[in-house]
Amino acid sequence: MVRKMQKRDIGTQATGDTGDNNDNTAERLPHRTSEEKSQQTGSYHGRDFRIQSENSSIASDEDKSRPSAVEIDTYIDFDDLLPEIGEFGCYQKMLFLLMIPFCFISAYVYLSQIFMTLTPEKYYCFVHDLTLIESEQERKELSIPKLKDGSYSRCEMYDTNYTAIYKAKNRTQFMNSSLPRIPCREGYVFSSSEAFFTANIEFGWVCDNDFYATYAQMIFFLGSVLGCLGYGHFADHCGRLAALVSSCSLAFFGSLFTGMTKNFWSFVVTRLIVGAAYDTCFTMIYILMLEYVGPKYRTFVANMSLAMFYSPFTMLIPWIAIYLHSWRSFALYGCIPLAFGFVSFCCLPESARWLVSRGKIDDAIDILKRVAARNKRVVPPVYWKRFRESCELFYKEEFEGRNFTVFSIFKRPRLARYMVFMCLIWMIMSLLYDGHVRAASVLDKENVAVVFTIACATELPGDLLVIVTLDRFGRRWCAFTFTTLSGLFSLVGANLSHPTHTLVAALAGRFFANVCYNIGLQWAAEVLPTVVRAQGISLIHTLGFAAMLLSPPVIYLSNLSLSLMLNTLGGLGIVGGIICLFLPETLYEDLPQTLSDGNNFGKDQRMWHQPCCGEGRRRIAHTKHTWHEGSSLRTLSRDEFRSKKLHRVAVVKTRASRQYAPSFVSVSRGPSLLSQGTEILQRVQNLRQDSTHQKPK
Template identity: 45%
Template sequence: MESHEKTMNTGSGQDPHRTDDMELKTGEPANGVPKSQLKDLDDLFPYIGDFGWYQRYLFLMMIPYSFFFAFVYFGQIFMTVVPEEYWCEVPELRNLTVEERRHLSIPLNNNKYDRCSVYDVDWASVLNSGIKEPNPQWTVKKCDRWEFNYSDVPYETIASQQGWVCDRDSYAATAQCVFFCGAILGGLIFGWIADKYGRIPALVGANLAGFAGGVGTAFTNSFWSFCLCRFIVGLAYDNCFVVMYIVVLEYVGPKWRTFVANMCIATYFTLAACMLPWIALGVNEWRNYTLLISVPLLLAAITPWLVPESARWLIAQGRIDEAMKILKNFERWNRKKIPDHIVKEFQETATEIAKAEQELKQYSVIDLVRTPRLRRHTILLLFIWMCIAMVFDGHVRNVGTLGLDMFVTFSVATFTEFPADVLLIMILDVVGRRWLAFGSMVISGIFSLLATTAPIGIASASLAIVGRFAVNISYNIGMQYAAELLPTVVRAQGLAVIHISGYIATILTPYIVYLATVAREIPLLILGALGIVGGCLCLFLPESMGKDMPQTIQDGENYGREQKFWDFPCCSRKKTYIAKKEEGKF
């Protein structure tokens, strides 16, 4: 299965899912009118409609899967968040006010109450003696239970319930890493299912795994049982949505793919993610919150009755009649008619495509590193995607350290996905991939670094949110750029490797964010550096805008040889236009 990250765009009108671009010579009919040459499914869109009622129905069907993806990806944040203020609990002092018992039982450290230690005295004797002031000479011991100030996080989470603070304050980060370990295994399992049994079984299976793990999470009572359940939920990331994303893009005409690819993320996914903190606040209890965002994934079980299987996958398996049956639904919904001679011609083409698919199996990812230029491009794509994935995920998880209400900050930062996607739709095919990826990553890095120099609060949060906005753009370019640079014969496998490298990289991001316990500035410093480095690496890739995608390994090796470092697509277009005008072609 061609694995893709969250927002693989198709702005060029080229289809990154195509695995064969051969031309089928069909000759001419007796009347002298040339028959249309059908290369693949894309050539049927003039007959079934680019974005008719059936495609609009599928576009709307992406809503639940977008919500499931947001719930799986971001849900854990609000299960494990810890209030900013906490201190040791002393059961014997419960009859005192919060201020009185904290003043009496907690030692001061730099004029602040210590969060991890308590005076070790006989509190019954202290109370009977009427002592109201602590004695600095009292012995001190580590806490074994805590009280929390729930003013900033107004509900109990598993972290506050089980005391994941002080010596155990890395537990939440570790649980998040376990989630991403599950994602690596899930990518392999559901990728295999998608190739062997079809896209729809993989989509259903991924969501049911998320459902099972999520419901199990609500009944956990220890750190390790929580990790096990989050590992199972991780299996669903991000196949619970991306498989649907790929299927829908396959059925949308090339000129509509940029819109569909970006707007489903900009609207559905963004809305779901922005809702999450308010769901947590509304439910006000972590177990019920977990159930509320996990149970809906069970609805994916009815997917086979609502969403068609991938016609491209059916054709690749030689199940051409089933693919044609699905295409007949497009005829009916869109009130179109495929001429009989086109149906016959496409069936012949599909047979050739199925044969070509079998030939592709002789290639592997090893072929990506056999030749020098293609090897360099592949390694660059791996490192760039790892940087993008880490910066994006790091900004998502770092909202709690920005000095503002984390629920509001999370929603505001997440909403930047909408303008980022809209802007990308407008400029991607003007500026090009290379310079836009470079610019957005470097801007993200610069603003992340600037946020470390600003006062904690609105100033630092605003700069960090700009950094998040910029990396949203990079994230949405990433997989499309890779798809357009890798040769057809190894594109699916290459994208899967890049995809999984992102999973591996994001295992580190919870610990990067955890370093805020040492100093608030450290996570943003690391994210800023990664953004600048990743952006600069983009400049060593060739531009792919408006170029034919490479088909063979040799095509991939030669790709972009004629380009210069300072080439800008928008300037090149202008020069081409002027040259043609001077030649009298306009």
């Protein structure tokens, strides 16, 4: 869905950012002792802005013409810059409010398909020869057989001569329940009390043709899979804003032409187009929002945007459909908000991270300066200079270094196992969530709008529960608990005889499915290493859409038995919860950045590891990456670095000074920046001491 989603490219940006939200500062800044940190703390918002003059007492006259050690040593990343330009100021609040129309777009694109193909509850076979009989009850008695419960069949009629019945003076003699039965052959009569005129009613997708609605739902998700793959490539090459505008445009024209379709094939083609836009039309604004928000606000903003905007719109969708009454009107008028995507270029900024990745560093800095100006923050020029140099170095290293693909994950056994488990968990969570969303339309067919609204209302407390529990009890046990509870309540509901009790249990299963779905994508972003995080998340998200292809067939099982449908969802929840226990906990952990880190991640955790109850670790020694330099854009492992510049900890020159540097510290040919008692010398000595106790990778 859109949901929550939506969130494929959150792997590219936002999911990576969400994962970085739990990284400690040491992952992005050089490793320093507490004494060094206190020495290097500047007066401007806790940042280090000391320049060359501080080193004048320890450097020669020749050194004064060179950049300071701090300028060379420190890399400024986006997460380092955000506190200076404002983490959640006026600009970010404006972006937060601009998510409102896109949340409606997301809810409409995802849920409109359900109501357009909603199967009516009351109908029976149409018999043309009996249309002139005024009494509907008499027509049913003459043509429609009764079922065991006393109701009239919806898909069968008597095989007899209806012309003779109509002309007979005494029609009651032809009322014979022992007559042979045949499927409806002249169409159907639908109840005038139906609140919404669906495509199923217009095209006759009921009884033997009811599979057409299921196929239409599946083709919608097929479009989502294709769109997920296509727009991932498009967004990387043309920009996040371009992907947002084009996907909204695609959804607009797809919905517009949906209201003009005349048959099944034209209907599914337009829904395939709308499905291709689904996910992207929300995740791009979701990414932009999270990118410009500071790390400590991202969990709050990510979940509150869904709780405050997305959830209320999902509750509103069925009532909009009922108000418009017809599926064609719903398709035509409902797409009007999609036109907001056309003006996104005027309201939204481009992704600054994407601009840097494409070498457009000046454009990225211009946007960030506008953010600082709107937030009324003043950033010293030296800080912009360091940020520019960091971006230029990163851009150069991207082209000089090695490239990693999602297939690199499967070269490391433990990391490959994590990837397989995460794919399975996300597919189960996606199928479980989407299955429960669609189940609301069949749990009580006489009160679909009311039940659907109540089911969607569970989104809000579910989002709030994630905020309260996820950073307290950890990802693993939360995912296990909520996924298992979703499965258990579904199983309980399947085996209850009273319809109201079954409905309540199924809604409880829906509530916990909401919670586990919110956990899944963030957890995947934290388990996967930085160097393959974007591609890994994209693959996982695509497989999630592929799993959603199975949710319409699962809901179709309700035509056979409601218990069979709920038992299937319950079994999926139990299996998914068990698999969650085989992934590592990421709360309070230094998240992996390289393939080697990912392969070693979680090795020291015991099976019952629970962050809120203690570390739960095995007592083994850890290898510290003491030579890691600053930016979270960089990798750590020596055999996976993108450029040899990544090993530079200090600029060293003279033979005498080399004795203080460990073997992996690069040595330049420039003038020395080391002298006795300096900060740089102290850092190198600390590195040398660490290297004598542990061998670097």
